[in-house]
Amino acid sequence: MIVYGSRSTHLKSEQLRNAVCPNCETRGQLTASVYGRHAHVFWIPFFPMGNTGILGCQHCHKGFKPKELDEKAKMEYKNFRGTVKTPLWKFAGLGIVALLIGAGIFSNKMTEEKVTELVANPAMFDKYTFKTEANYYSTFKVVEVFKDSIYVNYNDYETDKKSGLKDIDIEKNYDKDIYVLTNADLEGLHSAGKIEDIERTK
Ligand SMILES: [Zn+2]
Known part of the structure; x- marks a missing residue:
């Protein structure tokens, strides 16, 4: 359940020195106040939703909307x-979202660079997470490295969610049969975007 809503806070008040009260016509007794509304999600301010101004007369204690003032007072x-000014904290949620997106992009870029580098230099025990033809996730591990090819053991299981990988990535799930992947096969998988990640343990 997402809890969200909006809330107003006081931003600023000031006494208008020359304005005349529309009710009692006393000069200089009107106090103008501005309140800013913001949207919140789980009580974290997300973004401002506009400001409202009200005026109060300290002499007759009546309240007014700005449009009720005469032209000079307006x-x-x-x-x-x-x-x-709208305080920056009213944008806190948007800031957090921007940071998370930024961190996500950065982390994806780091993974991409790592995969590119490791595909070019395979090593024993490298563990590959890849996408199957049907876009499921599975793994294989490198058990032998030659000049232009590698031997791998495939995981017998696959999962439809990345989060399921930890459940299938256990030793007894790896088929003992050896499969050969040439360096060109690996590069092909990589350029097709099928390699999600590579874990180098040693
Ligand atoms: Zn008044």
Whole structure:
């Protein structure tokens, strides 16, 4: 369940020095306040949703909307409104999402570079995570390395989710039969985007 909603917080207040109260016509007693609404997800502020201004007279204690002011007071209110800034914390959720996306892209790039390097230089006990024809995930491990080919043992099992790999990646699942993959086969798998990851244990 995702808990979300919106909430208003006080941003800034200021007394308008020259504005006249629309009700009691006292000058300089109007206080303008601006409240900012923001969307939150699990109480983490995500993004601002606009500001609302209200005015209160300290003399007659009546409240007003900005549009109820006379033209001169509206100008003064607008000037004050121009000084109200949306605090950065109201963007916290968007910032977190941006960081996560950035970290994800970075981590994918690191994995890609590692795979490219390890495919070019296979070593004993390298464990490959690959995508099958039907886009399932499975693994094989390198059991012998030659100049232009490798011997591998395939995992007998496959899984439809990456998170399932840890369940099938156990020693007794590896077929003892030897399969030969040439370096060209490996490069082919790699350029087809079939190699998800390589784990080098030694
Ligand atoms: Zn008043």
